[in-house]
Amino acid sequence: MKPFKLAALTPPAWVAMVEEDANALLSDHAHCELKAASTAQALLLKHRTNARLVDELSAMAAEEMAHFRQAVEALQARGGELGPVETNPYAERLLGESGPTRGAPLLDRLLIAGLIELRSLERFHLLAEGLGDPELAALYRGLIPSESGHQALFDRLARSLFDGALVERRQAELLAIEARVAREAPPGPRVHAGWATLEAAE
Ligand SMILES: [Fe+2]
Ligand SMILES: [Fe+2]
Structure with a gap:
């Protein structure tokens, strides 16, 4: 497992829950990719005069559509379908809970x-390592380099457009919110399913 910067890591037992219905997981995953492409496009449109943003986000949107x-x-x-x-x-919930402490809208x-x-990305690593189905595990393993690049892109863009100390401060606040929201997300065969119910079942 890679040393992710997340404030709380998903337990490996999470994989058993999401693989109970692999087709539902894949459908949810497909929707996540579609949403990621549209998020990149919306950001690009909003900042269409920033040539760098337009260039990097259009490339990212194309990759998300390929995924x-x-x-x-x-x-x-x-x-399945x-x-x-x-x-x-x-x-x-992540978007909603970050609101009360909102920083600059673009930074957020x-x-x-x-x-x-x-x-x-953390979830794709878990799926690549833990899924019993080798084809599905290979699918997630294959997506890791690209998703890792997207995470780095957003981080780089934030640091190139905003003061470094501000980025650090806001990122620390959001990391704490994200950890709670991720843990408490509803269970089920979804990429962003939570793990709180697994702890309760122990
Ligand atoms: Fe993707
Ligand atoms: Fe992505």
């Missing part, structure tokens, strides 16, 4: 997007 296709293809190969859009309680958007990438 979406990979997840959908894996789902279809297993006889893409489910309807569902709310993502983890991402919604970049840092929260980076945190969601980082948590997803």
Whole structure:
């Protein structure tokens, strides 16, 4: 396991919960990729005069769409189909709970997007290492370098646009919020499912 900068790590037992319904996991994963692409596009549009943002975020949106296709293809190969859009309680609560202490809006958007990438990356590592299905494990292993690049991109963008001390301070606040929100997210076969119920079952 890589030494992630997250304030709380997901226990490996989490994999057994999410792999109970691999098709549901893949459908949720596909939606996460689609959402990541649209987040990159929305940020790009909002800051369309910043050539660097436009360049890096358009490349990222294209990668997220390629990941979406990979997840959908894996789902279809297993006889599944893409489910309807569902709310993502983890991402919604993270955005909502960061509000009361909100920093600069763009800084928060970049840092929260980076945190969601980082948590997803942690989950992909867990899935790559713990899934019983070798094909699915390989899918997640293959996505790791790209998702790692996205997390680094958001971090780099935040540091290039804002004062370093401000970024550090805000990132520390958001890391604490994210750890609580990730742990308490609802259980189930989803990329951002929480692990609090696993602790309660021990
Ligand atoms: Fe992705
Ligand atoms: Fe990503």
